[in-house]
Amino acid sequence: MNPSKELIIVLDFGGQYKQLIARRVREANIYCEVKSYQTPVEELLALNPKGIIFTGGPSVVYEDDAPMIDKKLLASNIPILGICYGAQLMIHLLGGKIEAAEKREYGKKTLLLTQSHPLFKEVKPASLCWMSHTYQASNLPKNFTQLAKTDHCPVAAFSNDIQHIYGVQFHPEVEHTEEGKQILRNFLYEICKCKGDWKMDDFAQTTIQELKEKIGDKKVLCALSGGVDSSVAAMLIHQAVGHQLTCIFVDNGLLRKDEGDQVEKLFLEQFDLQLIRVNAQDLFLDKLKGITDPEQKRKIIGETFIRVFEAEAQKIGKVDFLVQGTIYPDIIESGTQNAAVIKSHHNVGGLPEHVDFDEIIEPLKDLFKDEVRALGKAIGLPDYLVQRQPFPGPGLAIRVIGDIVKEKLDLLREADFIYQEELKNAGLEFKVWQYFAVLTNLKTVGVMGDERTYFYTIALRGVSSSDGMTADWYRIPHEVLAHISNRIVNEVPQVNRVVYDITSKPPATIEWE
Ligand code: XMP
Numbered sequence: 001m002n003p004s005k006e007l008i009i010v011l012d013f014g015g016q017y018k019q020l021i022a023r024r025v026r027e028a029n030i031y032c033e034v035k036s037y038q039t040p041v042e043e044l045l046a047l048n049p050k051g052i053i054f055t056g057g058p059s060v061v062y063e064d065d066a067p068m069i070d071k072k073l074l075a076s077n078i079p080i081l082g083i084c085y086g087a088q089l090m091i092h093l094l095g096g097k098i099e100a101a102e103k104r105e106y107g108k109k110t111l112l113l114t115q116s117h118p119l120f121k122e123v124k125p126a127s128l129c130w131m132s133h134t135y136q137a138s139n140l141p142k143n144f145t146q147l148a149k150t151d152h153c154p155v156a157a158f159s160n161d162i163q164h165i166y167g168v169q170f171h172p173e174v175e176h177t178e179e180g181k182q183i184l185r186n187f188l189y190e191i192c193k194c195k196g197d198w199k200m201d202d203f204a205q206t207t208i209q210e211l212k213e214k215i216g217d218k219k220v221l222c223a224l225s226g227g228v229d230s231s232v233a234a235m236l237i238h239q240a241v242g243h244q245l246t247c248i249f250v251d252n253g254l255l256r257k258d259e260g261d262q263v264e265k266l267f268l269e270q271f272d273l274q275l276i277r278v279n280a281q282d283l284f285l286d287k288l289k290g291i292t293d294p295e296q297k298r299k300i301i302g303e304t305f306i307r308v309f310e311a312e313a314q315k316i317g318k319v320d321f322l323v324q325g326t327i328y329p330d331i332i333e334s335g336t337q338n339a340a341v342i343k344s345h346h347n348v349g350g351l352p353e354h355v356d357f358d359e360i361i362e363p364l365k366d367l368f369k370d371e372v373r374a375l376g377k378a379i380g381l382p383d384y385l386v387q388r389q390p391f392p393g394p395g396l397a398i399r400v401i402g403d404i405v406k407e408k409l410d411l412l413r414e415a416d417f418i419y420q421e422e423l424k425n426a427g428l429e430f431k432v433w434q435y436f437a438v439l440t441n442l443k444t445v446g447v448m449g450d451e452r453t454y455f456y457t458i459a460l461r462g463v464s465s466s467d468g469m470t471a472d473w474y475r476i477p478h479e480v481l482a483h484i485s486n487r488i489v490n491e492v493p494q495v496n497r498v499v500y501d502i503t504s505k506p507p508a509t510i511e512w513e
């Protein structure tokens with residue numbers, strides 16, 4: 001895929017962290033591809049990788065259906081780093097012994113180095129590592145050296161410098177392994193001798209080239225929401241095939257102030273994207289009339305979106321590809337089967353049943369959110385768009401508590417706009433992870449110019465978080481809050497009270513509905 005560049009292959013044995021390993025390699029400025037362990041050796045070698053990383057996996061090497069590889073790969077002289085199952089597999093194939101550990105190791109353990117080795121260059125002699133295994137090496141093959149241990153795992157790391165084979169029982173790719181990034185860097189730079197000249201621009205160029213080849217002269221359709229993921233996906237395709245891509249942007253009337261116009265201006269006027277804006281504001285409001293239950297709101301919005309999208313797509317006729325801005329964490333999240341439904345998330349891009357297309361293209365499916373942002377920047381999207389904070393698919397409908405009418409949405413848009421503007425003025429725009437106003441359904445008594453008022457209460461929410469799964473309320477300075485509150489009650493009609501939400505998630509959620 002990237003013949004002129006250094007390549008590292010992540011060979012997947014079913015490990016849950018394969019994309020995280022790939023991401024670590026990209027972070028180290030080296031191009032990386034994830035391949036199945038079933039890929040024929042000749043095919044892997046033909047890619048001329050600088051190194052290969054074997055992932056972990058749920059199997060045990062002795063099981064009948066345990067994933068195996070052709071031993072030729074181990075004799076190829078290409079440096080290989082095995083992680084967990086990947087390490088055990090090499091030991092097993094080369095004549096060592098893997099046995100059930102006396103004690104299953106799970107969680108943070110102290111990694112003690114027993115030998116100095118380039119794999120552990122600049123790594124502390126004792127550091128925390130993340131373990132998750134039941135089996136481990138009890139006997140190493142000839143020419144293998146133990147490099148590290150933990151209390152219960154005698155071979156936590158090993159090397160065979162003759163065959164360029166290395167292994168770790170712990171997971172260097174996860175955050176909990178203190179020296180993990182350094183160990184992986186050492187493998188890439190000290191052992192594989194990579195130069196590290198890969199950049200996101202290269203990824204953009206290769207992806208665009210691949211999309212060009214795949215799409216040829218066929219037609220592509222994309223649902224554009226103006227959010228980071230769908231915008232980056234659409235721009236990639238646009239740069240690959242121009243007007244063969246048609247984007248449908250459904251304005252549901254639940255967007256922030258001026259947002260619909262901004263999306264249209266940027267993509268249609270500035271980037272000359274083939275964009276159809278569907279003004280479906282009235283339809284959405286009509287469907288939401290009298291609905292107060294948050295889950296019902298979400299379902300109605302999700303369904304209405306699909307119907308509007310379908311109707312518009314049918315006007316275009318048959319398309320060959322449908323683009324989705326799915327990113328890697330979406331794939332992990334939708335794979336979780338046991339989680340209770342707290343909120344049914346609606347993301348633009350749920351699959352329409354009545355659109356005639358042959359195949360889905362997901363150009364971002366291997367990337368993490370911050371990588372998508374970097375990619376967006378590399379292909380020329382403006383900062384305000386790629387740095388955009390999360391905005392839920394159901395939009396302001398879940399920030400107007402209770403029933404939704406246009407007047408309430410308009411009030412909220414004004415209050416939210418003031419909040420956004422003042423956080424920007426205070427230099428907090430990118431410090432607070434997510435912030436927005438909520439129109440509570442609560443009216444309270446106030447006094448304005450000697451007159452009694454009975455108006456709405458606006459709640460302000462501002463949180464710090466890394467992934468939205470947990471969050472804490474952000475300590476916005478009081479004077480900034482005072483100024484925002486003052487502006488809102490003075491500038492937004494029908495509002496006479498402003499409160500700041502000081503609950504973390506859990507027990508609250510970030511959005512109010
Ligand atoms: P909650 O409210 O569940 O939100 O704590 C966590 C994060 O997810 C966003 N969110 C959504 N995103 N569709 C989305 O794409 C949705 O339906 C949705 N609901 C919540 C929320 O803004 C926060 O960042």
